[in-house]
Amino acid sequence: MAECHPVGFQWVMEAKDRGATVIHVDPRFTRTSALADRYVPIRAGTDIAFLGGIVNYILANELDFREYVLAYTNAATIISEDFRDAEDIDGLFSGFKPDRHAYDSTTWQYEGQPTLTAGGADTNNQRATAGPLLHESHGPPLAAGDHRRDETLRDPRCVYQILKRHFARYTPEVVEATCGVSREAFQAVCEAWTRNSGRERTTALVYSVGWTQHSVGVQYIRTGAIIQALLGNMGRPGGGILALRGHASIQGSTDVPTLFNLLPGYLPMPHHALHPTFDAWVGSMSAPDQKGFWASARAYATSLLKAYWGDAATADNDYCYDYLPRMTGDHGTYETALSMIDGTVKGYFLLGQNPAVGSAHGRAQRLGMANLDWLVVRDLFMIESATFWKDGPEVATGEVVPERCATEVFFLPAASHVEKEGTFTQTQRLLQWREKAVEPPGDARSELWFFYHLGRIIRRKLAGSTQARDRAILDLTWDYPESGAESDPSAEAVLKELNGYEVATGKPLSTYVQARDDGSTAVGCWIYTGVYADGVNQAARRKPGSEQSWVALEWGWSWPLNRRILYNRASADPQGRPWSERKAYIRWDDKQGKWIGPDVPDFEPTKHPEYRPPEGATGPAGLAGDDAFIMQADGKAWLYVPSGLIDGPLPTHYEPVESPIRNPLYGQQANPARRAYQRPDNQLNPSPPEAHSDVFPYVLAVGRLTEHHTAGGMSRNLRYLAELQPAMFVEVSPELAAERGLEHLGWAHLVTLRSAIEARVVVTERITPLRVGGRVLHQIWVPYHWGGQGLTRGDSANDLFGIVLDPNVLIQENKVGTCDIRPGRRPTGPALRDYIAEYHRRAGVTPERRSPIVTTDPHRED
Amino acid sequence: MGVRTWLGSWPVYRQLTGSDPLGLGAAAKSARSKELTARTETADSVARSICPYCAVGCGQRVYVKDGQVTQIEGDPDSPISRGRLCPKGAASKNLVTSELRQQKVRYRRPYGTEWEDLDLATAMDMIADRVIAARDATWEDVDSDGRPLHRTLGFASLGGATLDNEENYLIKKLFTALGALQIENQARI
Numbered sequence A: 001m002a003e004c005h006p007v008g009f010q011w012v013m014e015a016k017d018r019g020a021t022v023i024h025v026d027p028r029f030t031r032t033s034a035l036a037d038r039y040v041p042i043r044a045g046t047d048i049a050f051l052g053g054i055v056n057y058i059l060a061n062e063l064d065f066r067e068y069v070l071a072y073t074n075a076a077t078i079i080s081e082d083f084r085d086a087e088d089i090d091g092l093f094s095g096f097k098p099d100r101h102a103y104d105s106t107t108w109q110y111e112g113q114p115t116l117t118a119g120g121a122d123t124n125n126q127r128a129t130a131g132p133l134l135h136e137s138h139g140p141p142l143a144a145g146d147h148r149r150d151e152t153l154r155d156p157r158c159v160y161q162i163l164k165r166h167f168a169r170y171t172p173e174v175v176e177a178t179c180g181v182s183r184e185a186f187q188a189v190c191e192a193w194t195r196n197s198g199r200e201r202t203t204a205l206v207y208s209v210g211w212t213q214h215s216v217g218v219q220y221i222r223t224g225a226i227i228q229a230l231l232g233n234m235g236r237p238g239g240g241i242l243a244l245r246g247h248a249s250i251q252g253s254t255d256v257p258t259l260f261n262l263l264p265g266y267l268p269m270p271h272h273a274l275h276p277t278f279d280a281w282v283g284s285m286s287a288p289d290q291k292g293f294w295a296s297a298r299a300y301a302t303s304l305l306k307a308y309w310g311d312a313a314t315a316d317n318d319y320c321y322d323y324l325p326r327m328t329g330d331h332g333t334y335e336t337a338l339s340m341i342d343g344t345v346k347g348y349f350l351l352g353q354n355p356a357v358g359s360a361h362g363r364a365q366r367l368g369m370a371n372l373d374w375l376v377v378r379d380l381f382m383i384e385s386a387t388f389w390k391d392g393p394e395v396a397t398g399e400v401v402p403e404r405c406a407t408e409v410f411f412l413p414a415a416s417h418v419e420k421e422g423t424f425t426q427t428q429r430l431l432q433w434r435e436k437a438v439e440p441p442g443d444a445r446s447e448l449w450f451f452y453h454l455g456r457i458i459r460r461k462l463a464g465s466t467q468a469r470d471r472a473i474l475d476l477t478w479d480y481p482e483s484g485a486e487s488d489p490s491a492e493a494v495l496k497e498l499n500g501y502e503v504a505t506g507k508p509l510s511t512y513v514q515a516r517d518d519g520s521t522a523v524g525c526w527i528y529t530g531v532y533a534d535g536v537n538q539a540a541r542r543k544p545g546s547e548q549s550w551v552a553l554e555w556g557w558s559w560p561l562n563r564r565i566l567y568n569r570a571s572a573d574p575q576g577r578p579w580s581e582r583k584a585y586i587r588w589d590d591k592q593g594k595w596i597g598p599d600v601p602d603f604e605p606t607k608h609p610e611y612r613p614p615e616g617a618t619g620p621a622g623l624a625g626d627d628a629f630i631m632q633a634d635g636k637a638w639l640y641v642p643s644g645l646i647d648g649p650l651p652t653h654y655e656p657v658e659s660p661i662r663n664p665l666y667g668q669q670a671n672p673a674r675r676a677y678q679r680p681d682n683q684l685n686p687s688p689p690e691a692h693s694d695v696f697p698y699v700l701a702v703g704r705l706t707e708h709h710t711a712g713g714m715s716r717n718l719r720y721l722a723e724l725q726p727a728m729f730v731e732v733s734p735e736l737a738a739e740r741g742l743e744h745l746g747w748a749h750l751v752t753l754r755s756a757i758e759a760r761v762v763v764t765e766r767i768t769p770l771r772v773g774g775r776v777l778h779q780i781w782v783p784y785h786w787g788g789q790g791l792t793r794g795d796s797a798n799d800l801f802g803i804v805l806d807p808n809v810l811i812q813e814n815k816v817g818t819c820d821i822r823p824g825r826r827p828t829g830p831a832l833r834d835y836i837a838e839y840h841r842r843a844g845v846t847p848e849r850r851s852p853i854v855t856t857d858p859h860r861e862d
Numbered sequence B: 001m002g003v004r005t006w007l008g009s010w011p012v013y014r015q016l017t018g019s020d021p022l023g024l025g026a027a028a029k030s031a032r033s034k035e036l037t038a039r040t041e042t043a044d045s046v047a048r049s050i051c052p053y054c055a056v057g058c059g060q061r062v063y064v065k066d067g068q069v070t071q072i073e074g075d076p077d078s079p080i081s082r083g084r085l086c087p088k089g090a091a092s093k094n095l096v097t098s099e100l101r102q103q104k105v106r107y108r109r110p111y112g113t114e115w116e117d118l119d120l121a122t123a124m125d126m127i128a129d130r131v132i133a134a135r136d137a138t139w140e141d142v143d144s145d146g147r148p149l150h151r152t153l154g155f156a157s158l159g160g161a162t163l164d165n166e167e168n169y170l171i172k173k174l175f176t177a178l179g180a181l182q183i184e185n186q187a188r189i
C-alpha cells in the first residue's frame, strides 16, 4: 500500500500513531513492510491456506463475535443434505462435471432452495460470461420464504459447522508447510487480528491485485470476507475489506462498465439462450417474490433501456430489449486477443490502455494485433501497442515483418485529465468531478469528444437505412449539447443521464427508489442516482475536509446515495444500539423514529430495528429491522455462498496453475473450474503431478513500483519518474544469486514457455527463501512497467505469462507463475525463439500437449 | 548598509531572533528567493482536479497562466489527501506539458513501414467507415435456433479505467447500440 497507494497509506500511519498494529503479508519486503509492526513473508499463491488457517483458529477457539455472527450472517442457515465438501472429495465439491470441468451447483443450496442464479445450476455458462461479476453490487437471487436456521449453531448441516469442518485441516503446521510462514509468525497474526476485533475494536483488511490476479482470486477475497464477517468487522468504522484499485477510475469503469458481460449498474448483458425475452432477462436478476432492494431490478433495467432508446422504447416493444446484443459465451479481452490471432476480429480500439505491455502473454497480444484489419490507438504518448508493427519484439524475432503486416493503424492523441471535465470514481466508490483547466493541444481530444462524434458520423452515414439491424443505432438517444470551438459534448449532460430523470419533465431523480418499471423514468446507471440530485452536480462538492465531520459527506459523492461505509446498519446491534460507544456509528433514535449517525444510513431510514416482515412480504419490506445486509436476498452476510460462485461455495487451497510443488492438502492440484485456453500458443509451464516441473523451479511474483504506473505509458515518458526508476530489474535473494551465479547489477534473464526477458539483477534480502514442503523454495520478483518505448526502456514482465483465468470474473493469473533464471542477457533475434523451443523440448511440451486440469478421481469419496 | 540590516541579512541571526528557530523557512531565505514569486500566485486561474494515476483519488489544483498549465499541486482541502501527492501525482505537470506527447494524428497504412500524417476529420471518417464495414461483414442476426443475437464480434475495444464515467457511458452506449460486445477494460485485468 505504501508503494502503490502512497497517499492513502498516510491514514495507516496515522492509525499506527494512535496505537493500531499494522501487519503486512507479502512475498516481498516493501516500503509497507518497513513501516509495519510485523512483516510476514509468504509463498505467492498460498493466501487461502494462510487465511483458512486463521478461520480455523477462530472457529476452533470460538473467537467469533457470536452475537454479530448470529444476527447478521448466514452461519445458522441449514444447507442441503446432498452437499459434499471439498474435504470429502479430495479437493472437489459435489456436482463436479469432469467433462466440462465445471460444477452443477444444485447440491450447494440452502435446504429446500431451488437454484436461481442467472445461468441456472450449471456453472459452465456463468464461467464463460463471468456471471459472478454481477454481484459487485448485490447478492444472487433466493426464492421467497424463510430458510431453516439453527440458532444454536450445532446442527451438523448449518453453515457454521460446515465451515468448521472445511477448515479443520488448515492447522498452523499445514500453513507452515504450504505457505512457508513460521508457526510463531502465524500465531502472532491470529492473535493480533482476533484480539483487535469485537465490540470495542475493529480490524480493517486491505488488498489489491496481489489477490485478484490469480486463478482462484475471487476465493482469496472470500476467505478474507469470512474472517471479517466472523469477527464482526463489516459495516463498522475502522473495519471492512478495502480493495485498493490501481487506476483513477477503475471502479467507475466497472460501475459504468466497459466490460463485455455487464450493462451499467451491474445489470447483465443478455445471453442468447438464457435471456431470449425481456421477462427472462429481468427474471434472471431477481426472483419475483424476492426480499431486499435488488427486487426492484425490473425498474433499473427498464429505466436503462429508456435512457438508451428514449421515445422508441415502449412497453409494447419491451423497451427495445431486442436491440441489445446477446452473449453466447466468453467475449472477454483474452478470448478476444486469441480470436485476433485466429483472424475473426477485424478491428480494435485501444483507449488509454497498452495490452502489448499490460496484459498477460504480451506476445499473443502483439501477434493478435498484427493480424487485424485496423487498429485505433488513443493515448497521450506513443505506446508499444501502437508500434508493434515497427519495432516490437516480434519484429526483432522476424515473426512480424512490417512489409507483410496488413494492420492499418490510426494513432489519435488523447486529452489529458486537466483538458476535459468529468468524474472519476476512486477506490471507495467516491465520484469526484474534475474541472477543465486548459484546452487540449493540437489534435488531442477527449474520449467524450471522440465517441460522441464517431457516433454522430456513423448515424449520419446510416441515416435512411432500412436494415433492421440499424434501428438500434438510429433510434439511440444521442443529442448532447455541444460547446466550444471543437464542439465538445457536455459531460454534465451525460452525468445527468447517468443519474436518471423523469421522462415527462426531465427532472433529475434523487434516489434509485424513484426508478420505475413503466417507462416513466430514464436512468443510465441506477447506482449513481443521486449524484445529480436537485439538478446539482454533487460530485463537484468541495467543502474543505477541515470544515466538516471526519466522514466528510460534503466532499464529492459516493454510491449508493452518498453512503461512505457500506452495510453500516451492522455498526449497531440488532436492537439498533451501537456495539460500543467507542465504535458508535449509525444508531436507531427512538425519539426521532429514524436511524442517525455521521454517515448516510445504509438502511431504510425509518425502519424500526424490531420490524418483522408480514408473511409473504417481498422487496425491501421483506427485510427485517435487523437484516443489515440489504442487497442480499436474505439480508445476511454470506459465510457460505450457496450460489453465484463457479468454483465452490467455500474457498479451498489450490496451487497456482504454475507451481513447483504438489498441493499439500488435496489430490486436486489447481482450481478445477479455472478458465483455461488450451492451445499450442498458450502452453503453461508443467506443474505436479505432470512431469518436468523442475525445468521451471522458481516462483515468479510480479508487482508495481511507486514511481511507475501499470504498463508505463503515463510514467516511462515522464522525466522525473524515468530518472527515479531508470531500468527494468529483477530482485533475487543472496541465496538464489549464489545458486545461479547472478551478480548484483549484472544481467540476468528469466525464461518460461512463452518467452525470455532480461533485466538488471538486484540481489537483496527483501526476498527471503522459504521452507516449503520440506525444501527451500526461491521466489523471484519483477516489476511489470517496462516496454520498448519511452524514456526508460526494457523487457516486459507480462511476456513471461501465459493465459489462465479465475473462473468467476475472468481475471488472469499473473501475480504468480514459475520460471527459470540464468545469468547474462537473453538471446536476440530469431535465436530467442530457438531458445524457447529448447525449453519446450526439455519440459516435454509438444504442440498437442494439454495440461491436466482434474488431478484427482472425481468419483472418489474419502 | 546599517549594522542592523547587515546583521539581519545573516541567516543565523534571523534564526536565533526570529520566528523560525529551526531555520527551515523565513530565516533561511536569501534576498533572491525573497524576490521570487510562486507560480501559484501569478496564475490566471486554478482548476480543481483529481490525480489521474491510482485510485486513491488525491485532490489536485491546476494553475494556469496564459492558457498554459504552470503548476499542479496537491489540494489541501481534500479530506482524502490533505494536500499530499506521491511521486506520480507530483510529476503530473510533466505528464500534461511534456513535449513527448503526441499532438498530431498518426497513420500507418497496411504494409507501411513509416507513420504518415492524417487530418483528424479524415481519420474520424475513415474510422466510421471501418466500423460500419466490420459490422456488416460479421453481423449475426440469430443463433442456430432462431433466437436473437443482434450482434457483431467483428470489432473490439479495450480501455476505460483511466477514463471518466461519462466517457465510459458513451463508449458502452454507442458500442452496444452497434451490437458490439467485446468491450473491456483494465478492471478485467
Ligand code: SF4
Binding pocket: A004, A005, A006, A007, A008, B051, B052, B053, B054, B055, B056, B057, B058, B081, B084, B085, B086, B087, B088, B089, B090
Ligand atoms: S498522488 Fe499518488 S497516491 Fe495520490 S492518486 Fe495520485 S498516484 Fe495515487
